[in-house]
Amino acid sequence: MADPYDDPVPDLNDPIPPADQPWWREAVTYQVYVRSFADSDGDGIGDLPGITSRLPYLRDLGVDALWITPFYTSPQHDHGYDVADYRDVDPRFGTLDDADALLARARELGLKVIVDLVPNHTSSEHEWFRAALASPPGSPERARYLFRDGRGPDGAEPPNNWKSVFGGDAWTRVPDGQWYLHLFDTSQPDLDWRNPEVGDMFEDVLRFWLDRGVDGFRVDVAHGLLKEESLRDQIAPEQPTGTGAMVERALNDEPMWDQPEVHDVYRRWHRVLAEYDGDRMCVAEAWTQTPESMARFVRADEMQQSFNFDWLLAPWSAGAFAKVITGTFAALEDVHAQPTWVLSNHDVVRHATRYGGGPVGLARARAATLTMLALPGSAYVYQGEELGLEEVEVAPEHRQDPAYLRQKDTAPESEWVGRDGCRVPIPWAGERPPFGFGPGDAQPWIPQPLDWASRTVEVQEQDPGSTLAFYRRALAARREHALGSSDTVEMLTAEGDVLALRRGSLTVVLNTGPAAVELPEGEVVITSGDVTDGLLPADTAVWLR
């Protein structure tokens, strides 16, 4: 069988002289989860004016850009990843004028802004889906989505065996008997990207935000837009469901993900972005199964970046980290793209908790972050990780994540994951909730833990040993010592508990083991913990010169 991916790669990305490099190439981008960053109006929900008021904090932290999760008109069944109007701001988050003010202020401060684009599905309240429900089977209105007749004698069985990422069937039946596909929640019907109307609509949406001055787009579920045309059954139906399935790596049969035709969409978007000045960009959220398939999204005529989730999925192990670094560079070599690195986002358990929680988890999180910040390419940090925040145990009555709610109905308790615990609002200041998240005593949409009193920005700004102070130092050290020095790394040690690598004149050593190890010669530039007497303690990283 012909390899469907075997299309020629144009060589547009020949090495570019450093001064002319696009801004995103080595940028550190800070992810803002809009409903949980800062609340300006006291409704308990973060909003655009809240973000604008805190932009100086991001400038002082030393990041280059921010990515803001969806703030468009939405019934909020998936906290904005269910968009009802792509060209307007949800009143909970502000207005289009607020968006313009945010972009203007960011520009003044020298920060780039990436917005989230959700092209795989709309909200069930989008005017297109309302029109589809009001129209008969076979109508052009239905043809923008994936409506199909069911199987079985009365069509009472779903059209195929696909499961929703959030648990349960991926199909919902409408009153006239047809079914529609939703790879996520029932309120998120999947669009049919084989219908040209869909591509035209999204080109307009891109231009709408590009004209307003955004610097880029984070593309939600970028590997999902096109499904295998037959919508055949998936072989391996016993694959686990739930958010956990997003992070499974088992080369499954996946007729719903990562189809070759999806790349035509990104070639079109590449051409649209190229019409604008200022190196506008797209970054793919593509949970692909291999580094090679990740690399396809960043071929020279497609997107500029793709999240490198292998880094985030790696366990706490020097060998595992080394393997990801080597594998990433190997996969990207053919397409001449730069990697990205990320440890946390709004869909996964915070990395301080993943690495064991408590003081050990925090030490490891800082060490992994410091290692990441030395690597060539661009890095993404998720709001709150600079405060060393951990995943919060959210009580069932406060849970809002549709993944949790669907899993509760469809899966055994051991499989309920839920993503609310990494989405708890940021503690800015003060002794008790809302910790300055909103004005006065206005409580946030989901409760903050009381012991965050010791984790606020206000407290950490006073403490040179705090995680916030560490992030500021690390980001400054990255600018001074790592950036531009070399596009590759040389792996020095990748065995046992020690990862050592060289980038330009910088040597990076990470100790994932339980015992201190001897450091190579060199002047210490920065460390994630305490380095004394030439010894690197357990769970610590260092940069040497």
Ligand code: GLC
């Ligand atoms: C992406 C988002 C996630 C959302 C899902 C459906 O994975 O990051 O938060 O629930 O897409 O849009």
Ligand code: MG
């Ligand atoms: Mg608000």
